[in-house]
Amino acid sequence: MLMAILREYPAYGRLPVDVERTEGTELVLRDGRRVLDLYGGHCVSAMGGSDPELGLVLADQWSKASFLSNLFEHAPRAAFLEAFGALLPDGEWRVFLSNSGSEANENALKLALAATKRTKVLCFTGAFHGRTAGAAAISDMSFDAFPRTPFDVVRVPWGDLAAARAACDAEVGAIALEPIQSIAGMRVPTPGFLEGLRALADERGAALLFDEVQTASGRTGAPFAAQTYGVLPDLITTAKGAAAGLPVGITVARAGLVEGLPGHLLGSTFGGGPTILAMAAAVARRVGDEAFLANVRASGEALASEARRGPVREVRGAGLLLGLVLDDRISGKAARDALLARGVLVGTSDDPQVLRLFPALTLTPAEARRFGDAFATL
Ligand SMILES: Cc1ncc(COP(=O)(O)O)c(C=O)c1O
Known part of the structure; x- marks a missing residue:
C-alpha cells in the first residue's frame, strides 16, 4: 500500500533541549530545568514568552x-x-x-x-x-x-x-x-x-x-x-x-x-x-512607555558589563541588541554550546567569533547577572 511520508525540509538544525513552555525570559524544559533565553526566538519574543497580558x-x-x-x-x-x-x-x-x-x-x-x-x-x-x-x-x-x-x-x-x-x-x-x-x-x-x-x-x-x-x-x-x-x-x-x-x-x-x-x-x-x-x-x-525603554537601556548596559567578565574582546551593539566579540580562547559555537549546558541560550552569527544577544526587552538587570555568572566560567 502506498502512503505519504512527510518530513521537514532540512532548513534548520535543532538545539539539544526539549522545551515544554516559555515563561517570560525563560525556557522551561521538559525535565524541569530553566534556561535563561537571551536569543528571544530569533529576536522575535520582544515581550518574553507567553506574556499573560x-x-x-x-x-x-x-x-x-x-x-x-x-x-x-x-x-x-x-x-x-x-x-x-x-x-x-x-x-x-x-x-x-x-x-x-x-x-x-x-x-x-x-x-x-x-x-x-x-x-x-x-x-x-x-x-x-x-x-x-x-x-x-x-x-x-x-x-x-x-x-x-x-x-x-x-x-x-x-x-x-x-x-x-x-x-x-x-x-x-x-x-x-x-x-x-x-x-x-x-x-x-x-x-x-x-x-x-x-x-x-x-x-x-x-x-x-x-x-x-x-x-x-x-x-x-x-x-x-x-x-x-x-x-x-x-x-x-x-x-x-x-x-x-x-x-x-x-x-x-x-x-x-x-x-x-x-x-x-x-x-x-x-x-x-x-x-x-x-x-x-x-x-x-x-x-511607547518611557519606563519600558529605560529598562531596555539599563538591562543592555548590565548585560554588556556582565559580558566583560567572560572571554570577550569587544562588546558592540545598542540597547538589548548586543554582539560579543570573543577572544581567541573560544569560538562562538563552542561558547554557545557551553553556555547552553550552563542554562543560558545565546545566538551565534556569521562571524565565527561573535555571539549575539537579543533577549526579551523585559529582561531585568538582575537577570543579566545570571548570564555573567555563566559566561565568566567559560
Ligand atoms: C535584518 C533582517 N531583515 C529581514 C529579515 C527577514 O525576516 P523574515 O525572516 O521575517 O522574512 C531578517 C531575518 O532574520 C533580518 O534579521
Missing part, C-alpha cells in the same frame, strides 16, 4: 473578530495606527502591512523603485534582508537562492562611504541597509556613516531604506534605531518583535515619497488582520 489581548480579539479581510475597516487597525504612529519620528508617514521581514523589505523596495522610477538598489556586504527574491537580491548571501535578481544591485563594503558615493549613480533608486548588521556579527555603523548615506541619498535622489526588522520595537533603547542614531530614512521596515511572536511585516514610507503611486502596487491576504494588529497595537503601546 498579551495572551488576553489575543483571546479577546479572537473572540470578537478573529479575521477580517482588507475590505473592512476594524478597530484593531485604528488602534495600531495610533499606537505605532506615536513611535515614529516626526513627519507624515504611510504604512503597509504584510507578514514577515522579507515581505516588508520586498514592498519597501517596490515602493522606492516605483517612486524614483529607477532600477538599481545600493546595498552592503554582510547585509541580510530576507529570502524572497528582492530581499535576497540585496542580501550578501553565499547561498544565493535565485538565479537572477529582479532589479539591478550594486553592493559595496559595509561602512565604506566613499565606495557608496562612487557606486551611487543615477539609476540607484534606493540605498538599503540595516542600521546595525546583526547576522553579520552585530556590526554597528561607524560614526558619520548613516549621516553620510542620508546626504548621499538626498544628493542623488535615491530613497534611504532602513531595515529595522531587528532594531525596531524598542530594541536599541528607542522605538527605532533611526532615533537612536538620529538619522531619518525615507522608508523603514520592521517585523520580528512588532507583534511579539505573531507574524507581521510593516513597511513605513515617507508620505511624500509614495504620494501618487497606485494603491494596487501592494497587497496581502493576511496582512492587516485584526488579531495580528491587536497584538501589534499592544506591543506598540508598551514600546
Whole structure:
C-alpha cells in the first residue's frame, strides 16, 4: 500500500533541549530545568514568552473578530495606527502591512523603485534582508537562492562611504541597509556613516531604506534605531518583535515619497488582520512607555558589563541588541554550546567569533547577572 511520508525540509538544525513552555525570559524544559533565553526566538519574543497580558489581548480579539479581510475597516487597525504612529519620528508617514521581514523589505523596495522610477538598489556586504527574491537580491548571501535578481544591485563594503558615493549613480533608486548588521556579527555603523548615506541619498535622489526588522520595537533603547542614531530614512521596515511572536511585516514610507503611486502596487491576504494588529497595537503601546525603554537601556548596559567578565574582546551593539566579540580562547559555537549546558541560550552569527544577544526587552538587570555568572566560567 502506498502512503505519504512527510518530513521537514532540512532548513534548520535543532538545539539539544526539549522545551515544554516559555515563561517570560525563560525556557522551561521538559525535565524541569530553566534556561535563561537571551536569543528571544530569533529576536522575535520582544515581550518574553507567553506574556499573560498579551495572551488576553489575543483571546479577546479572537473572540470578537478573529479575521477580517482588507475590505473592512476594524478597530484593531485604528488602534495600531495610533499606537505605532506615536513611535515614529516626526513627519507624515504611510504604512503597509504584510507578514514577515522579507515581505516588508520586498514592498519597501517596490515602493522606492516605483517612486524614483529607477532600477538599481545600493546595498552592503554582510547585509541580510530576507529570502524572497528582492530581499535576497540585496542580501550578501553565499547561498544565493535565485538565479537572477529582479532589479539591478550594486553592493559595496559595509561602512565604506566613499565606495557608496562612487557606486551611487543615477539609476540607484534606493540605498538599503540595516542600521546595525546583526547576522553579520552585530556590526554597528561607524560614526558619520548613516549621516553620510542620508546626504548621499538626498544628493542623488535615491530613497534611504532602513531595515529595522531587528532594531525596531524598542530594541536599541528607542522605538527605532533611526532615533537612536538620529538619522531619518525615507522608508523603514520592521517585523520580528512588532507583534511579539505573531507574524507581521510593516513597511513605513515617507508620505511624500509614495504620494501618487497606485494603491494596487501592494497587497496581502493576511496582512492587516485584526488579531495580528491587536497584538501589534499592544506591543506598540508598551514600546511607547518611557519606563519600558529605560529598562531596555539599563538591562543592555548590565548585560554588556556582565559580558566583560567572560572571554570577550569587544562588546558592540545598542540597547538589548548586543554582539560579543570573543577572544581567541573560544569560538562562538563552542561558547554557545557551553553556555547552553550552563542554562543560558545565546545566538551565534556569521562571524565565527561573535555571539549575539537579543533577549526579551523585559529582561531585568538582575537577570543579566545570571548570564555573567555563566559566561565568566567559560
Ligand atoms: C535584518 C533582517 N531583515 C529581514 C529579515 C527577514 O525576516 P523574515 O525572516 O521575517 O522574512 C531578517 C531575518 O532574520 C533580518 O534579521
